[in-house]
Amino acid sequence: MIQRNPIFPGILELNFQAREVLGCNVYLIYDEDEWALVDIGYEETVDDFVEIIRNLDFPLSQCKTLIATHADVDHIQGLAKLKSILKTTVTAHPKAVKPLREGDTLWTLAEIEAQNLKMDMPKVDVENEVGDGDVIRVGGIDIEVWHTPGHTNSQLAFRIGDVLLSGDNIYRDGCIGAIDAHHGSDIKAFVKSLERIRDSDVKWLAPSHGPIFPNDADFMNRTIDRVRGYLKMADFGTLAESWPLMDQWEDEVAAGILPEGLSTPS
Template sequence: MLTRQPIFPGIIELNFQAREVLGCNVYLIFDADEWLLIDIGYEETVDDFIQIIRQLDFPFTNCKTLIATHADVDHIQGLAKAKQLLKTTVTAHPNAVKPLRDGDTLITLAEIEAQNLKLDMPPVTVEHEVNDGDIITVGNLELEVWHTPGHTNSQLAFRMGDVLLSGDNIYRDGCIGAIDAHHGSDIKAFVRSLQRIRDSDVKWLAPSHGPIFANDADFMNRTIDRVRGYLKMADFGTLAESWPLMDEWDDEVETGKLPEGLTPPK
């Protein structure tokens, strides 16, 4: 048997517990006789995580549910397998229900043809839908559900006391979850979600990738300012709201203006 090594009371991160990064962060929330998992990662690492759970002496029959923070393949490809092994249910935001049920390889980013990426996305049924403000209980613990869209339209975070299990909203290096129109990204919504995290009294952020870090307003503001700038960058295509360069180009074409130092041929 393994000695349980919680990072906060009632919270074990299974990669940290194993002292090996197997995939995305998988949080085991436990109290009394109940426990649940937040995310599971790829199908190929399900057996590894299940073995760790067994060695930590968490009875499979006491698993309340498997929660998907959002419908991206690196978080949920293993849901169907884990659900079958643990004989439990799946919980997610309503926007994640259809791609999970259909095993949608496009929305989940399991298939990116231009990069020759093609992963299986086993379909799985979501028994429990949760929305912003809902409370999920685990024994005597309460997880407050936050809907934090931006990275995807199904992105959830979960508050427990001073800790926010913050999904792919932000990481310790200031990076954020990938912005991609194919899986429902929204830059304006992302800014609002980051502002909500910044303005909360949450002390610690436990993300879906990488180490836990403190919720610091200056740090958050640097990322928020950068992401807000994406709204006016062609880099983000249809997700940007404008491209100021094109307004400048309209003016320069109308006035016949060329760059300083460039003289047109006679």
Template sequence: MLSRKPLFPGVIELNFQAGEVFGCNVYLVFDGDEWLLIDIGYEETVDDFIEVIRQLDFPLSRCKTLVATHADVDHIQGLAKAKQVLRTSVTSHPNAVKPLQSGDRLLTLAEIEAQGLQMDMPPVEIEHQVNDGDIIQVGEKQLEVWHTPGHTDSQLAFRLDKILLSGDNIYRDGCVGAIDAHHGSDIKAFIKSLTRIRDSDVEWLLPSHGPMFRKDTAMLDATIERLKGYLTMADFGTLAESWPLMDEWEDEVAEGKLPEGLGG
């Protein structure tokens, strides 16, 4: 048996517990013998995570549900396998239901043809849908559901007292989850979600990738300002609100204006 190494009372991160990074962060939230998992990662690591759970002496029959923070393959490819082994249910935001139940390889980023990425995406039935303000009960513990769109339109975070299991919203280095139109990113929504996290009284952030960290308002301010800049950058294509350079170009064309030093 393994000695449990909770990050906070009732919260274990399974990679940290195992002393080895298998993939995305997988959080086991428990009270007594009842427990749930937030994300599961890739199908190939499901057995590794379940063996860690066995070694921690959690009864497999007491898994209340498997929660998907959002419908990206690196977080949820293993859901169907884990659900079968644990004989439990799956919980997600309504926006994640269709890609998860259909096994949509494009929306889940399991297939990116331009990069030669081809992964299986086993479909999985979703028994429970949750949205902002809902409560997921684990024993006597209550996880408050936050809908925090931006990275994807189905991104969820979960508040437990002064900690936030914060998904792909923000990482310790100030980076955020990938902004990609193909899986439902929305920069304005991302800014709103990060502002909510910044302005909350949570003290610790437990992200879906990388180390846990104390909430840093200055870092979040800088990240929010960076994302605001994305709204007027051609780099982000259809996700940008505008491209001021094109307004300047229209004016210069109308005026017949050339840069200084060019033209007769």
């Protein structure tokens, strides 16, 4: 057996516990012998995580549920395999149910033809659907469910006391989860989710990738301002609500205006 090194009372992060990054952050929430897992990552590392859990002396039969933050392949490809090993249930947002049940490789970003990427996406059923305001109870620990869409429409975050398991909403370097229309991204919703996190009294953010960091308003505002700017930029194509440059171009074309220093050929 190995010593447990919780990052917060009742919360382990299994990559940190193993002192090796095996994939996305995998949070094990526990009280006494009962425990639940938030995300699992790729199928190829499931056995590694199971061995870590065994060595931490958690009874495999006491896993209450496997919780998916959202339905992206790098978070949930291993769900079907782990569910079979643990004989437990899967918990996710209703909008994650269909891509998980169908093993949808496009919606989960397991298949990106332009990048010659094609991964398996094993099908898995979701027994427990949760949404904003629901509570998942593990032993004596209450896990408050937040629906924080933006990165995907099924993105969930989970509050436990002063810490928010914040999914792919934001990382310590100010980056955010990828914006891609193919898996349900929404820039306006993303801004609202980031504002909600900023305005909460949560003290710490434990993301799905990378290290934990404080919930700081100035830091959050810099990211929020950048993401809000995407609504008026072409960077993410059809996800923008407008592209002011094109309005300016139409006016300039209609008026025959060229940039200063250029003139229309005579």
